[in-house]
Amino acid sequence: MIASHYSYWVSMALMMIGLYVVMSHANLVKKLIGLNVFQVAVFMLYISLGKRADGTAPILDSAFAAYSHPLPHVLILTAIVVGVATTALGLALTVRIHEAYGTTDEDDALKRDSAQGEPR
Amino acid sequence: MTAFHPINIALFAILVITALAIARIRQLFAAAMLSGLFSLACACIFVLHDAVDVAFTEAAVGAGMTTVLFLCTLALTDSREKSTPPRRSVPAALAALLTGAALIYASADLPKFAAADTPVQQHPLTERYLRDSATEIGIPNVVTSVLASYRGYDTLGETVVIFTAAIAVLMLLGRTAHAKTSDAVMSLHTRHRVLRVVTKLLVPFILVFALYVQFHGDYGPGGGFQAGVIFASGLILYGLVFGLEAARGVAPVRVLRRLVAAGVLIYGGVGVATLVAGGAFLDYDALDPGHPATGQHLGILLVELGVGITVAAAMLMLFLSFAGRRDAR
Amino acid sequence: MNVILIASDLLLGAGMLFVLTGAAGLYRLPEFFTRTHAASITDSAGAGLVLLGLLLRVEDLATGLRLLLILLFLMFTSPTASQALARSALDDGLRPLVRLGKRPR
Amino acid sequence: MLLAATLALLAAMLLALGRALLGPTLFDRILAVNSFGTKTVLFIAVSGFLAGRPHFLDIALVYALINFTGTVAVLKLTHHGEFGAAGAPEQQEGDL
Numbered sequence: 001m002i003a004s005h006y007s008y009w010v011s012m013a014l015m016m017i018g019l020y021v022v023m024s025h026a027n028l029v030k031k032l033i034g035l036n037v038f039q040v041a042v043f044m045l046y047i048s049l050g051k052r053a054d055g056t057a058p059i060l061d062s063a064f065a066a067y068s069h070p071l072p073h074v075l076i077l078t079a080i081v082v083g084v085a086t087t088a089l090g091l092a093l094t095v096r097i098h099e100a101y102g103t104t105d106e107d108d109a110l111k112r113d114s115a116q117g118e119p120r
Numbered sequence: 121m122t123a124f125h126p127i128n129i130a131l132f133a134i135l136v137i138t139a140l141a142i143a144r145i146r147q148l149f150a151a152a153m154l155s156g157l158f159s160l161a162c163a164c165i166f167v168l169h170d171a172v173d174v175a176f177t178e179a180a181v182g183a184g185m186t187t188v189l190f191l192c193t194l195a196l197t198d199s200r201e202k203s204t205p206p207r208r209s210v211p212a213a214l215a216a217l218l219t220g221a222a223l224i225y226a227s228a229d230l231p232k233f234a235a236a237d238t239p240v241q242q243h244p245l246t247e248r249y250l251r252d253s254a255t256e257i258g259i260p261n262v263v264t265s266v267l268a269s270y271r272g273y274d275t276l277g278e279t280v281v282i283f284t285a286a287i288a289v290l291m292l293l294g295r296t297a298h299a300k301t302s303d304a305v306m307s308l309h310t311r312h313r314v315l316r317v318v319t320k321l322l323v324p325f326i327l328v329f330a331l332y333v334q335f336h337g338d339y340g341p342g343g344g345f346q347a348g349v350i351f352a353s354g355l356i357l358y359g360l361v362f363g364l365e366a367a368r369g370v371a372p373v374r375v376l377r378r379l380v381a382a383g384v385l386i387y388g389g390v391g392v393a394t395l396v397a398g399g400a401f402l403d404y405d406a407l408d409p410g411h412p413a414t415g416q417h418l419g420i421l422l423v424e425l426g427v428g429i430t431v432a433a434a435m436l437m438l439f440l441s442f443a444g445r446r447d448a449r
Numbered sequence: 450m451n452v453i454l455i456a457s458d459l460l461l462g463a464g465m466l467f468v469l470t471g472a473a474g475l476y477r478l479p480e481f482f483t484r485t486h487a488a489s490i491t492d493s494a495g496a497g498l499v500l501l502g503l504l505l506r507v508e509d510l511a512t513g514l515r516l517l518l519i520l521l522f523l524m525f526t527s528p529t530a531s532q533a534l535a536r537s538a539l540d541d542g543l544r545p546l547v548r549l550g551k552r553p554r
Numbered sequence: 555m556l557l558a559a560t561l562a563l564l565a566a567m568l569l570a571l572g573r574a575l576l577g578p579t580l581f582d583r584i585l586a587v588n589s590f591g592t593k594t595v596l597f598i599a600v601s602g603f604l605a606g607r608p609h610f611l612d613i614a615l616v617y618a619l620i621n622f623t624g625t626v627a628v629l630k631l632t633h634h635g636e637f638g639a640a641g642a643p644e645q646q647e648g649d650l
Contacts, residue, residue, distance in 0.1 A: 005233060008230055017136075029193055040158065040178075050169070052170075053235070080345075081349070091189055096293070105198075157590055179617050191631040322622075326619060336612075361626060361630075465562040475569060475573050481582050491593065502559075511609070531585075534584055543579065
């Protein structure tokens with residue numbers, strides 16, 4: 001069980017570290033860094049599902065017979081680039097929040113909101 | 121490879137240590153750098169797991185682009201976070217532990233790692249991709265075949281997502297006034313002479329390398345996504361060393377805006393062309409009736425070009441929007 | 450062929466010695482500037498020897514060319530990055546701890 | 555020998571990671587991350603030969619390039635002021 005599954009478990013542990021950072025930290029940039037860790041861990045889980053012990057990279061060559069599965073690679077390749085696009089959007093929102101509230105801390109921003117009364 | 125597992129475990133150890141450090145460290149510049157290191161180590165794992173194309177992308181995007189964006193944001197905002205109070209950390213830790221336990225319990229149903237008889241490897245699609253694609257598409261890199269041809273529809277969607285995100289960031293941060301280069305930047309220019317000379321030497325090489333990655337994607341790891349990011353990072357390096365003004369001179373935002381759209385249009389245009397030629401949307405066989413392999417080659421080339429243009433322009437636009445924000449203030 | 454493999458092994462072994470020395474120095478030396486020195490051992494001698502060792506194992510031209518390109522690229526970028534880093538540190542007021550007549554901690 | 559080289563590189567990567575975590579200044583971290591990057595370049599090159607398929611060295615080249623760009627970006631954005639503004643000195647301490 002350990003030898004055949006540890007790869008998945010490490011990915012899952014990394015995911016949970018990412019999840020913990022996203023949930024516990026109030027700083028928005030730190031949250032996004034945690035989200036990034038979570039995201040990369042998911043990528044690793046996908047890629048490890050496509051791996052074949054006797055396989056090689058899925059670039060056809062007459063010298064090799066067994067290849068790892070190319071489909072997870074395709075899905076994750078595009079997901080990585082989409083990931084940076086969404087991270088950039090999150091960061092842009094953070095910059096704007098900082099300009100409006102003078103802080104990137106979620107709690108402080110909410111405190112300021114409630115101090116000024118309920119938003120209309 | 122006989123030594124797969126020791127190497128795998130060592131890399132995993134590096135990843136776990138780095139992730140824990142990211143969670144603990146409160147200096148956000150350091151956290152951003154560690155997340156770059158995390159991506160780099162993760163890319164090593166991808167190479168080990170035979171995902172060379174993914175490693176390529178993760179290194180360029182995760183370790184390069186994302187880190188640069190985090191650093192730009194931190195330069196605009198606060199670089200230290202406050203300590204996390206227990207009222208936040210305890211419930212979060214509990215939730216993470218519970219979710220993790222559930223995931224690990226569920227992992228018992230996952231197939232053995234790297235076995236040849238898993239559902240993934242036994243699926244009929246595997247044969248189709250790994251054996252028939254050599255005759256159906258005619259290029260050695262199966263990842264490119266699947267990306268640009270079999271799942272071309274999906275990739276069109278991804279390209280549009282990048283386009284949308286670039287537009288959204290431009291709406292949030294763009295439209296910044298052109299500021300004069302101030303003294304601090306000038307000091308970087310005069311004092312780091314070695315850096316300037318070497319950068320000047322390297323940038324053309326990086327741009328040519330990006331073009332090589334773009335057009336070699338059929339035969340080795342590479343393709344539009346990777347090439348776009350590498351091209352953009354060459355110009356980002358130029359902008360970092362010679363100032364934003366210089367980077368804007370090479371790639372004005374006004375041109376970039378059109379390029380982002382042009383890439384998507386090229387991609388969609390190929391789809392429309394195949395429709396006009398009598399095939400299905402993005403069925404490149406129709407581009408050259410009678411010679412499906414030629415049609416596929418042409419289709420993949422054009423589609424990858426569209427992806428490359430959109431990604432390069434979008435990444436540059438993201439960088440300029442974030443970095444230019446400081447100038448505007 | 451065998452002689453070439455042995456030569457490659459020797460180069461790789463020497464390279465590894467430099468890489469490990471550099472890494473140990475990076476970890477153990479007392480302050481930033483001495484650590485810069487250790488890191489550049491890895492970057493120059495270590496990387497150079499390892500890549501040369503690999504070059505002897507190459508079977509086709511394309512792979513050899515790529516190895517040479519990596520070598521060339523590293524030879525340009527590593528010293529530049531180190532120099533820029535050390536210079537920034539100096540500009541920032543960081544000073545080497547080691548002075549005449551005073552032992553570093 | 556290739557295997558020994560790979561393992562030695564991994565050990566060196568761990569040492570560099572240790573320095574990146576310990577700091578103490580931001581410059582130490584930048585140096586350690588940069589050094590880690592160089593080691594991953596070598597790791598990719600060596601592991602390609604170890605796996606018997608050394609045709610993917612393009613990846614190592616990208617790593618080298620990204621490593622350099624990243625280091626320049628960190629230097630510029632943490633030290634030399636952020637594109638025109640004066641540098642923020644409080645960002646230089648690197649304690650945990």
